[in-house]
Amino acid sequence: MKGLFLRIFYFLIVRPILTLIIGVRFRNRGIMKGINQFIMVGNHNSHFDSVALMAALPGKMLMNTHMVAANDYFGKSSRSKFFMNLFFNSILIRRQREEGAPSAIGVLDEYLKQGKSLILFPEGTRGEPGMISDFKKGVAILLQRNPQIPFIPVYLNGFGRVLPKDTFLIIPLVCKIRFGQPRHPGPHDIDTILEMVKEDILSLKHEDEKDRNQFRFE
Protein backbone atom coordinates (compact mmCIF):
# COMPACT_ATOMS: atom_id res chain seq x y z
CA MET A 1 0.00 0.00 0.00
CA LYS A 2 2.73 2.42 0.95
CA GLY A 3 4.74 1.26 -2.05
CA LEU A 4 1.88 2.19 -4.35
CA PHE A 5 1.48 5.52 -2.61
CA LEU A 6 5.19 6.29 -3.01
CA ARG A 7 5.13 5.32 -6.67
CA ILE A 8 2.17 7.56 -7.41
CA PHE A 9 3.57 10.36 -5.31
CA TYR A 10 7.04 10.34 -6.88
CA PHE A 11 6.08 9.53 -10.46
CA LEU A 12 2.95 11.60 -10.93
CA ILE A 13 3.66 14.54 -8.64
CA VAL A 14 7.29 14.94 -7.66
CA ARG A 15 9.02 14.02 -10.90
CA PRO A 16 6.91 16.25 -13.18
CA ILE A 17 7.40 19.17 -10.79
CA LEU A 18 11.15 18.54 -10.62
CA THR A 19 11.69 18.27 -14.35
CA LEU A 20 9.12 20.72 -15.72
CA ILE A 21 9.10 23.44 -13.09
CA ILE A 22 12.34 23.28 -11.12
CA GLY A 23 14.53 22.21 -14.04
CA VAL A 24 16.21 19.05 -12.70
CA ARG A 25 18.17 16.99 -15.25
CA PHE A 26 18.94 13.35 -14.57
CA ARG A 27 22.17 12.05 -16.11
CA ASN A 28 22.98 8.30 -16.52
CA ARG A 29 19.91 7.28 -14.55
CA GLY A 30 20.04 4.01 -16.52
CA ILE A 31 22.88 2.64 -14.38
CA MET A 32 20.35 1.65 -11.70
CA LYS A 33 18.77 -0.93 -14.00
CA GLY A 34 19.30 -4.47 -12.77
CA ILE A 35 20.77 -3.52 -9.41
CA ASN A 36 18.81 -4.78 -6.44
CA GLN A 37 20.75 -3.41 -3.53
CA PHE A 38 23.07 -0.45 -3.22
CA ILE A 39 24.37 2.29 -1.01
CA MET A 40 23.91 5.59 -2.80
CA VAL A 41 26.36 8.30 -1.77
CA GLY A 42 26.29 11.92 -2.84
CA ASN A 43 27.40 15.41 -1.93
CA HIS A 44 24.90 17.36 0.13
CA ASN A 45 23.92 21.02 -0.33
CA SER A 46 20.17 21.17 0.12
CA HIS A 47 17.13 19.37 1.48
CA PHE A 48 16.16 19.16 -2.16
CA ASP A 49 18.95 16.61 -2.74
CA SER A 50 16.98 13.93 -0.91
CA VAL A 51 13.75 14.61 -2.80
CA ALA A 52 15.53 14.52 -6.15
CA LEU A 53 17.38 11.29 -5.37
CA MET A 54 14.17 9.55 -4.27
CA ALA A 55 12.45 10.74 -7.46
CA ALA A 56 15.29 9.29 -9.53
CA LEU A 57 14.86 5.75 -8.16
CA PRO A 58 13.13 3.08 -10.23
CA GLY A 59 9.59 2.42 -8.96
CA LYS A 60 10.26 -0.97 -7.48
CA MET A 61 13.22 0.35 -5.47
CA LEU A 62 11.24 3.08 -3.72
CA MET A 63 9.90 0.87 -0.91
CA ASN A 64 13.24 -0.78 -0.17
CA THR A 65 15.39 2.33 -0.15
CA HIS A 66 15.94 4.24 3.05
CA MET A 67 17.19 7.78 3.44
CA VAL A 68 19.66 8.17 6.27
CA ALA A 69 18.98 11.40 8.17
CA ALA A 70 20.10 13.09 11.37
CA ASN A 71 17.91 12.46 14.40
CA ASP A 72 18.92 15.72 16.13
CA TYR A 73 17.59 17.70 13.13
CA PHE A 74 14.64 15.71 11.77
CA GLY A 75 13.62 13.90 14.94
CA LYS A 76 12.78 17.09 16.80
CA SER A 77 9.01 16.86 16.38
CA SER A 78 6.77 13.86 15.85
CA ARG A 79 5.32 15.51 12.74
CA SER A 80 8.74 15.83 11.14
CA LYS A 81 9.44 12.17 12.04
CA PHE A 82 6.15 11.11 10.49
CA PHE A 83 6.76 12.91 7.19
CA MET A 84 10.38 11.77 6.96
CA ASN A 85 9.23 8.20 7.39
CA LEU A 86 6.32 8.58 4.98
CA PHE A 87 8.16 10.18 2.06
CA PHE A 88 11.76 9.03 2.54
CA ASN A 89 11.47 5.76 4.53
CA SER A 90 14.02 7.56 6.60
CA ILE A 91 16.26 6.04 9.22
CA LEU A 92 17.01 8.67 11.84
CA ILE A 93 20.45 8.22 13.34
CA ARG A 94 22.33 10.01 16.09
CA ARG A 95 25.28 12.03 14.89
CA GLN A 96 26.76 12.16 18.41
CA ARG A 97 27.44 8.86 20.12
CA GLU A 98 25.41 8.36 23.30
CA GLU A 99 25.96 5.97 26.20
CA GLY A 100 23.88 2.82 25.96
CA ALA A 101 22.20 3.65 22.66
CA PRO A 102 22.76 1.32 19.69
CA SER A 103 25.46 2.65 17.39
CA ALA A 104 24.30 4.24 14.14
CA ILE A 105 26.52 1.92 12.10
CA GLY A 106 24.95 -1.11 13.76
CA VAL A 107 21.43 0.09 12.90
CA LEU A 108 22.31 0.74 9.25
CA ASP A 109 24.16 -2.58 9.00
CA GLU A 110 21.02 -4.32 10.20
CA TYR A 111 19.01 -2.72 7.38
CA LEU A 112 21.58 -3.80 4.80
CA LYS A 113 21.49 -7.37 6.13
CA GLN A 114 17.73 -7.34 5.52
CA GLY A 115 18.35 -6.54 1.86
CA LYS A 116 17.45 -2.87 2.05
CA SER A 117 19.25 -0.11 0.16
CA LEU A 118 20.48 3.13 1.68
CA ILE A 119 20.91 6.69 0.50
CA LEU A 120 23.38 8.62 2.56
CA PHE A 121 25.32 11.83 2.48
CA PRO A 122 28.78 11.12 3.92
CA GLU A 123 29.47 14.79 4.50
CA GLY A 124 27.03 14.48 7.40
CA THR A 125 25.48 17.89 6.80
CA ARG A 126 24.67 20.30 4.00
CA GLY A 127 27.86 22.01 2.84
CA GLU A 128 28.66 25.03 0.74
CA PRO A 129 27.41 24.84 -2.88
CA GLY A 130 30.05 23.40 -5.20
CA MET A 131 32.35 22.30 -2.35
CA ILE A 132 32.73 18.78 -1.04
CA SER A 133 33.78 18.65 2.59
CA ASP A 134 35.34 15.76 4.52
CA PHE A 135 33.49 12.46 4.53
CA LYS A 136 32.43 10.62 7.66
CA LYS A 137 33.79 7.10 7.90
CA GLY A 138 30.44 5.34 8.38
CA VAL A 139 29.85 4.63 4.72
CA ALA A 140 33.26 2.97 4.37
CA ILE A 141 32.64 0.77 7.41
CA LEU A 142 29.28 -0.33 5.97
CA LEU A 143 30.83 -1.10 2.59
CA GLN A 144 33.63 -3.08 4.23
CA ARG A 145 31.21 -5.16 6.29
CA ASN A 146 28.96 -5.83 3.26
CA PRO A 147 31.31 -6.51 0.35
CA GLN A 148 28.46 -7.86 -1.82
CA ILE A 149 26.76 -4.44 -1.93
CA PRO A 150 28.01 -1.86 -4.47
CA PHE A 151 27.98 1.87 -3.88
CA ILE A 152 26.55 4.27 -6.46
CA PRO A 153 28.30 7.65 -6.50
CA VAL A 154 26.11 10.65 -7.27
CA TYR A 155 27.06 14.23 -7.90
CA LEU A 156 24.36 16.84 -7.36
CA ASN A 157 24.97 20.21 -8.97
CA GLY A 158 22.90 23.32 -8.38
CA PHE A 159 20.48 22.18 -5.70
CA GLY A 160 22.04 24.52 -3.19
CA ARG A 161 20.77 27.36 -5.40
CA VAL A 162 17.23 26.00 -5.66
CA LEU A 163 16.84 25.64 -1.91
CA PRO A 164 19.82 26.82 0.16
CA LYS A 165 20.26 26.33 3.88
CA ASP A 166 18.12 28.47 6.19
CA THR A 167 15.37 29.33 3.72
CA PHE A 168 12.05 27.96 2.57
CA LEU A 169 11.73 29.79 -0.74
CA ILE A 170 12.23 27.37 -3.62
CA ILE A 171 13.43 29.03 -6.85
CA PRO A 172 13.35 27.16 -10.18
CA LEU A 173 16.90 26.95 -11.54
CA VAL A 174 18.50 24.33 -13.75
CA CYS A 175 20.27 21.66 -11.71
CA LYS A 176 21.76 18.26 -12.48
CA ILE A 177 22.02 14.84 -10.85
CA ARG A 178 24.80 12.76 -12.33
CA PHE A 179 24.99 9.06 -11.46
CA GLY A 180 28.25 7.17 -11.63
CA GLN A 181 28.91 3.48 -12.30
CA PRO A 182 28.05 1.20 -9.34
CA ARG A 183 31.25 -0.14 -7.80
CA HIS A 184 32.25 -2.85 -5.36
CA PRO A 185 35.07 -1.47 -3.25
CA GLY A 186 36.58 -4.89 -2.57
CA PRO A 187 38.59 -5.99 0.50
CA HIS A 188 40.44 -2.85 1.52
CA ASP A 189 40.86 -0.91 4.73
CA ILE A 190 38.36 1.75 5.69
CA ASP A 191 40.45 4.75 4.66
CA THR A 192 41.06 3.32 1.18
CA ILE A 193 37.35 2.64 0.67
CA LEU A 194 36.45 6.11 1.86
CA GLU A 195 39.00 7.60 -0.51
CA MET A 196 37.54 5.50 -3.34
CA VAL A 197 34.02 6.78 -2.68
CA LYS A 198 35.19 10.36 -2.52
CA GLU A 199 37.27 10.03 -5.67
CA ASP A 200 34.30 8.64 -7.60
CA ILE A 201 32.11 11.57 -6.59
CA LEU A 202 34.88 14.04 -7.41
CA SER A 203 35.39 12.49 -10.83
CA LEU A 204 31.65 12.91 -11.47
CA LYS A 205 32.05 16.54 -10.47
CA HIS A 206 34.90 16.82 -12.92
CA GLU A 207 32.82 15.17 -15.65
CA ASP A 208 30.01 17.59 -14.90
CA GLU A 209 32.31 20.56 -15.33
CA LYS A 210 33.52 19.20 -18.66
CA ASP A 211 29.92 18.91 -19.85
CA ARG A 212 29.50 21.18 -22.84
CA ASN A 213 27.10 23.30 -20.88
CA GLN A 214 28.47 24.54 -17.61
CA PHE A 215 26.16 26.25 -15.17
CA ARG A 216 27.54 29.28 -13.44
CA PHE A 217 26.89 29.82 -9.80
CA GLU A 218 28.65 32.54 -7.98
Next chain:
Amino acid sequence: MSIQDYHIAKELVYILIGVFSVLTICSIAFSLMHKRNPSDSNKELVLRTRSWWFIALGLCLVILAPPIFGTILIAYISFVALREMFSISGMRESDRVAMFVAYFAIPIQYYLAYKMYFTQFLAFIPLGMFMLISFVLVMGGNTAKIGRSMPLIPTLLMLTTYMLSHIVLLFNVEVSDFEVGAGGLIFYLVAITSFNDVFQFVWGKALGKRKILPTVSPNKTWAGFVGGVLTTAVFSYCIRFLTPLADWEALVTGLILGVMGFFGDSLVSAVKRDLQLKDTDDLIPGHGGAMDRLDSILITAPVFFHLLTFFT
Protein backbone atom coordinates in the same frame (compact mmCIF):
# COMPACT_ATOMS: atom_id res chain seq x y z
CA MET B 1 -10.56 38.20 -36.51
CA SER B 2 -10.52 37.86 -32.77
CA ILE B 3 -10.39 35.19 -30.11
CA GLN B 4 -14.13 34.63 -30.32
CA ASP B 5 -14.39 33.53 -33.96
CA TYR B 6 -11.86 30.74 -33.98
CA HIS B 7 -11.49 28.68 -37.14
CA ILE B 8 -8.80 26.89 -39.15
CA ALA B 9 -7.98 28.28 -42.59
CA LYS B 10 -7.37 25.89 -45.49
CA GLU B 11 -4.09 27.64 -46.42
CA LEU B 12 -2.73 26.64 -43.03
CA VAL B 13 -3.75 23.03 -43.45
CA TYR B 14 -1.94 22.81 -46.82
CA ILE B 15 1.19 24.45 -45.52
CA LEU B 16 1.30 22.24 -42.43
CA ILE B 17 0.93 19.13 -44.57
CA GLY B 18 3.94 20.45 -46.51
CA VAL B 19 5.96 20.99 -43.33
CA PHE B 20 5.27 17.51 -41.99
CA SER B 21 6.05 15.87 -45.34
CA VAL B 22 9.43 17.61 -45.42
CA LEU B 23 10.11 16.55 -41.82
CA THR B 24 9.15 12.94 -42.58
CA ILE B 25 11.46 12.85 -45.60
CA CYS B 26 14.30 14.40 -43.57
CA SER B 27 13.81 11.95 -40.69
CA ILE B 28 13.87 8.92 -42.99
CA ALA B 29 16.81 10.18 -45.04
CA PHE B 30 18.94 11.12 -42.03
CA SER B 31 18.29 7.89 -40.13
CA LEU B 32 19.24 5.91 -43.26
CA MET B 33 22.41 8.01 -43.54
CA HIS B 34 23.15 7.40 -39.86
CA LYS B 35 22.60 3.66 -40.24
CA ARG B 36 24.98 3.46 -43.19
CA ASN B 37 27.60 5.78 -41.73
CA PRO B 38 27.23 6.28 -37.97
CA SER B 39 29.29 9.45 -37.51
CA ASP B 40 28.84 12.30 -35.04
CA SER B 41 27.63 14.76 -37.66
CA ASN B 42 24.99 12.32 -38.89
CA LYS B 43 23.85 11.68 -35.34
CA GLU B 44 23.57 15.43 -34.83
CA LEU B 45 21.37 15.65 -37.95
CA VAL B 46 19.06 12.92 -36.64
CA LEU B 47 18.82 14.62 -33.24
CA ARG B 48 18.19 18.01 -34.81
CA THR B 49 15.40 16.65 -37.00
CA ARG B 50 13.82 14.95 -34.00
CA SER B 51 13.88 18.26 -32.13
CA TRP B 52 12.32 19.96 -35.16
CA TRP B 53 9.45 17.48 -34.93
CA PHE B 54 8.72 18.68 -31.41
CA ILE B 55 9.02 22.32 -32.46
CA ALA B 56 6.64 21.71 -35.38
CA LEU B 57 4.15 19.93 -33.13
CA GLY B 58 4.32 22.82 -30.66
CA LEU B 59 3.74 25.26 -33.51
CA CYS B 60 0.75 23.17 -34.63
CA LEU B 61 -0.72 23.46 -31.16
CA VAL B 62 -0.23 27.22 -31.17
CA ILE B 63 -1.80 27.85 -34.57
CA LEU B 64 -4.50 25.17 -34.68
CA ALA B 65 -5.79 24.78 -31.12
CA PRO B 66 -7.88 27.48 -29.43
CA PRO B 67 -5.64 30.44 -28.41
CA ILE B 68 -5.61 29.59 -24.70
CA PHE B 69 -3.45 26.50 -25.36
CA GLY B 70 -0.95 28.43 -27.44
CA THR B 71 -0.82 31.16 -24.82
CA ILE B 72 -0.02 28.67 -22.07
CA LEU B 73 2.62 26.94 -24.20
CA ILE B 74 4.36 30.20 -25.11
CA ALA B 75 4.22 31.36 -21.49
CA TYR B 76 5.88 28.10 -20.45
CA ILE B 77 8.57 28.59 -23.12
CA SER B 78 9.22 32.06 -21.67
CA PHE B 79 9.55 30.49 -18.24
CA VAL B 80 12.05 27.88 -19.46
CA ALA B 81 14.10 30.57 -21.21
CA LEU B 82 14.12 32.81 -18.15
CA ARG B 83 15.07 29.91 -15.88
CA GLU B 84 17.89 29.06 -18.26
CA MET B 85 19.23 32.62 -18.24
CA PHE B 86 18.99 32.88 -14.45
CA SER B 87 20.87 29.57 -14.17
CA ILE B 88 23.85 30.67 -16.25
CA SER B 89 24.10 34.36 -15.38
CA GLY B 90 25.75 33.95 -11.98
CA MET B 91 23.01 35.50 -9.87
CA ARG B 92 23.68 36.32 -6.22
CA GLU B 93 22.12 34.47 -3.32
CA SER B 94 20.37 37.74 -2.37
CA ASP B 95 18.71 37.88 -5.80
CA ARG B 96 16.51 34.91 -5.01
CA VAL B 97 13.40 36.86 -3.99
CA ALA B 98 13.75 39.13 -7.02
CA MET B 99 14.03 36.09 -9.30
CA PHE B 100 10.91 34.65 -7.70
CA VAL B 101 9.07 37.91 -8.43
CA ALA B 102 10.35 37.81 -12.02
CA TYR B 103 8.98 34.27 -12.52
CA PHE B 104 5.66 35.48 -11.20
CA ALA B 105 5.51 38.24 -13.80
CA ILE B 106 5.26 35.67 -16.61
CA PRO B 107 1.65 34.50 -16.06
CA ILE B 108 0.54 38.09 -15.44
CA GLN B 109 2.15 39.34 -18.65
CA TYR B 110 0.56 36.53 -20.69
CA TYR B 111 -2.80 37.13 -19.07
CA LEU B 112 -2.60 40.78 -20.13
CA ALA B 113 -1.64 39.71 -23.66
CA TYR B 114 -4.40 37.11 -23.88
CA LYS B 115 -7.06 39.52 -22.66
CA MET B 116 -5.61 42.30 -24.85
CA TYR B 117 -5.23 44.86 -22.06
CA PHE B 118 -2.86 46.58 -24.43
CA THR B 119 -1.75 49.60 -22.36
CA GLN B 120 -1.11 47.44 -19.30
CA PHE B 121 0.59 44.84 -21.47
CA LEU B 122 3.00 47.50 -22.75
CA ALA B 123 3.72 48.98 -19.32
CA PHE B 124 3.70 46.02 -16.95
CA ILE B 125 7.27 44.75 -17.35
CA PRO B 126 9.18 47.86 -18.52
CA LEU B 127 7.63 50.05 -15.85
CA GLY B 128 6.02 47.91 -13.16
CA MET B 129 8.43 45.01 -12.89
CA PHE B 130 11.43 47.27 -13.45
CA MET B 131 10.51 49.23 -10.34
CA LEU B 132 9.27 46.29 -8.29
CA ILE B 133 12.40 44.20 -8.89
CA SER B 134 14.70 47.09 -7.98
CA PHE B 135 12.58 47.68 -4.88
CA VAL B 136 12.79 44.02 -3.85
CA LEU B 137 16.56 44.05 -4.37
CA VAL B 138 16.94 47.17 -2.25
CA MET B 139 14.75 45.71 0.50
CA GLY B 140 16.99 42.63 0.45
CA GLY B 141 19.66 44.89 1.89
CA ASN B 142 22.74 43.38 0.22
CA THR B 143 24.34 46.16 -1.80
CA ALA B 144 27.41 44.23 -2.98
CA LYS B 145 27.07 44.00 -6.79
CA ILE B 146 23.45 45.20 -6.61
CA GLY B 147 24.31 47.45 -9.55
CA ARG B 148 24.62 44.33 -11.69
CA SER B 149 21.44 42.58 -10.56
CA MET B 150 19.27 45.69 -10.77
CA PRO B 151 19.54 46.05 -14.56
CA LEU B 152 20.15 42.36 -15.29
CA ILE B 153 16.98 40.78 -13.89
CA PRO B 154 14.53 43.17 -15.63
CA THR B 155 16.52 42.86 -18.87
CA LEU B 156 16.30 39.07 -18.83
CA LEU B 157 12.59 39.36 -18.09
CA MET B 158 12.19 41.79 -21.00
CA LEU B 159 14.06 39.50 -23.39
CA THR B 160 12.44 36.20 -22.47
CA THR B 161 8.91 37.31 -21.58
CA TYR B 162 8.02 40.78 -22.80
CA MET B 163 9.36 40.23 -26.30
CA LEU B 164 7.98 36.72 -26.74
CA SER B 165 4.54 37.60 -25.36
CA HIS B 166 3.96 39.76 -28.45
CA ILE B 167 3.19 36.52 -30.28
CA VAL B 168 0.07 36.15 -28.15
CA LEU B 169 -1.05 39.63 -29.21
CA LEU B 170 -1.26 38.28 -32.78
CA PHE B 171 -4.27 36.21 -31.65
CA ASN B 172 -6.07 39.49 -31.05
CA VAL B 173 -5.08 41.48 -34.13
CA GLU B 174 -8.17 42.81 -35.87
CA VAL B 175 -7.83 43.02 -39.65
CA SER B 176 -10.73 43.40 -42.04
CA ASP B 177 -10.88 41.16 -45.14
CA PHE B 178 -8.28 38.75 -43.79
CA GLU B 179 -9.45 35.15 -43.67
CA VAL B 180 -6.35 33.17 -42.68
CA GLY B 181 -6.34 34.53 -39.13
CA ALA B 182 -3.85 34.52 -36.27
CA GLY B 183 -2.54 31.06 -37.19
CA GLY B 184 -1.27 32.43 -40.49
CA LEU B 185 0.43 35.39 -38.81
CA ILE B 186 2.18 33.20 -36.26
CA PHE B 187 3.21 30.65 -38.86
CA TYR B 188 4.56 33.49 -41.04
CA LEU B 189 6.58 34.90 -38.12
CA VAL B 190 8.07 31.54 -37.14
CA ALA B 191 8.78 30.53 -40.75
CA ILE B 192 10.45 33.85 -41.64
CA THR B 193 12.53 33.79 -38.48
CA SER B 194 13.72 30.19 -38.80
CA PHE B 195 14.36 30.33 -42.53
CA ASN B 196 16.23 33.60 -42.09
CA ASP B 197 18.65 31.74 -39.78
CA VAL B 198 18.98 28.98 -42.37
CA PHE B 199 19.46 31.40 -45.30
CA GLN B 200 22.13 33.37 -43.45
CA PHE B 201 23.92 30.16 -42.53
CA VAL B 202 23.78 28.78 -46.09
CA TRP B 203 24.91 32.03 -47.77
CA GLY B 204 27.70 32.35 -45.22
CA LYS B 205 28.90 28.79 -45.90
CA ALA B 206 28.69 29.27 -49.67
CA LEU B 207 30.22 32.71 -50.17
CA GLY B 208 31.24 34.05 -46.76
CA LYS B 209 34.69 35.65 -46.49
CA ARG B 210 34.68 38.92 -44.57
CA LYS B 211 33.54 38.53 -40.97
CA ILE B 212 30.82 40.89 -39.87
CA LEU B 213 31.25 40.58 -36.07
CA PRO B 214 34.59 38.84 -35.49
CA THR B 215 34.65 39.41 -31.73
CA VAL B 216 31.06 38.29 -31.11
CA SER B 217 30.31 35.50 -33.52
CA PRO B 218 33.18 34.46 -35.83
CA ASN B 219 30.88 32.37 -38.04
CA LYS B 220 28.85 35.33 -39.29
CA THR B 221 29.97 36.95 -42.54
CA TRP B 222 28.83 39.89 -44.65
CA ALA B 223 27.83 37.57 -47.48
CA GLY B 224 25.71 35.49 -45.10
CA PHE B 225 24.05 38.58 -43.68
CA VAL B 226 23.26 40.33 -46.99
CA GLY B 227 22.38 37.16 -48.89
CA GLY B 228 20.26 35.89 -46.00
CA VAL B 229 18.31 39.10 -45.55
CA LEU B 230 17.59 39.43 -49.28
CA THR B 231 16.51 35.79 -49.54
CA THR B 232 14.27 36.27 -46.50
CA ALA B 233 12.62 39.26 -48.19
CA VAL B 234 11.89 37.15 -51.29
CA PHE B 235 10.64 34.29 -49.10
CA SER B 236 8.41 36.74 -47.25
CA TYR B 237 7.01 37.89 -50.61
CA CYS B 238 6.27 34.26 -51.52
CA ILE B 239 4.32 33.42 -48.36
CA ARG B 240 2.56 36.79 -48.02
CA PHE B 241 -0.81 35.03 -48.53
CA LEU B 242 -0.56 34.06 -44.84
CA THR B 243 -0.67 37.73 -43.85
CA PRO B 244 -2.78 40.76 -44.76
CA LEU B 245 0.37 42.49 -46.08
CA ALA B 246 0.46 43.89 -49.63
CA ASP B 247 3.28 42.99 -52.05
CA TRP B 248 5.82 45.68 -51.19
CA GLU B 249 4.82 45.59 -47.52
CA ALA B 250 5.72 41.92 -47.40
CA LEU B 251 9.12 42.66 -48.98
CA VAL B 252 9.88 45.43 -46.47
CA THR B 253 8.71 43.27 -43.55
CA GLY B 254 10.93 40.42 -44.76
CA LEU B 255 13.93 42.75 -44.99
CA ILE B 256 13.42 44.21 -41.53
CA LEU B 257 12.71 40.84 -39.90
CA GLY B 258 15.86 39.47 -41.56
CA VAL B 259 17.99 42.21 -40.02
CA MET B 260 16.27 41.81 -36.65
CA GLY B 261 16.79 38.03 -36.71
CA PHE B 262 20.49 38.61 -37.27
CA PHE B 263 20.51 41.05 -34.39
CA GLY B 264 18.77 38.63 -31.99
CA ASP B 265 21.16 35.85 -32.93
CA SER B 266 24.19 38.08 -32.32
CA LEU B 267 22.76 39.37 -29.06
CA VAL B 268 22.53 35.90 -27.51
CA SER B 269 25.92 34.98 -29.01
CA ALA B 270 27.49 38.00 -27.32
CA VAL B 271 26.03 37.04 -23.94
CA LYS B 272 27.24 33.46 -24.35
CA ARG B 273 30.71 34.66 -25.28
CA ASP B 274 30.83 36.79 -22.17
CA LEU B 275 29.82 33.81 -20.02
CA GLN B 276 32.22 31.53 -21.98
CA LEU B 277 29.49 29.09 -22.90
CA LYS B 278 28.95 27.30 -26.19
CA ASP B 279 25.23 26.79 -25.60
CA THR B 280 22.92 28.25 -23.01
CA ASP B 281 21.76 24.76 -21.98
CA ASP B 282 21.49 21.23 -23.37
CA LEU B 283 17.71 21.06 -23.20
CA ILE B 284 17.00 20.47 -26.91
CA PRO B 285 19.20 17.71 -28.38
CA GLY B 286 21.23 19.03 -31.31
CA HIS B 287 20.18 22.63 -30.72
CA GLY B 288 21.40 23.56 -27.25
CA GLY B 289 19.18 25.46 -24.87
CA ALA B 290 15.85 27.21 -25.30
CA MET B 291 17.59 30.57 -25.68
CA ASP B 292 19.79 29.20 -28.48
CA ARG B 293 16.65 28.47 -30.46
CA LEU B 294 14.63 31.51 -29.41
CA ASP B 295 17.38 34.07 -29.98
CA SER B 296 16.07 35.49 -33.25
CA ILE B 297 12.34 35.29 -32.56
CA LEU B 298 12.74 37.27 -29.34
CA ILE B 299 13.52 40.32 -31.46
CA THR B 300 11.42 39.58 -34.55
CA ALA B 301 8.16 38.95 -32.62
CA PRO B 302 7.59 42.51 -31.31
CA VAL B 303 8.97 44.06 -34.50
CA PHE B 304 6.58 41.99 -36.62
CA PHE B 305 3.63 42.87 -34.42
CA HIS B 306 4.32 46.60 -34.73
CA LEU B 307 5.01 46.44 -38.48
CA LEU B 308 1.75 44.56 -38.94
CA THR B 309 -0.34 47.04 -36.98
CA PHE B 310 1.44 49.90 -38.77
CA PHE B 311 0.74 48.50 -42.23
CA THR B 312 -2.88 47.42 -41.68
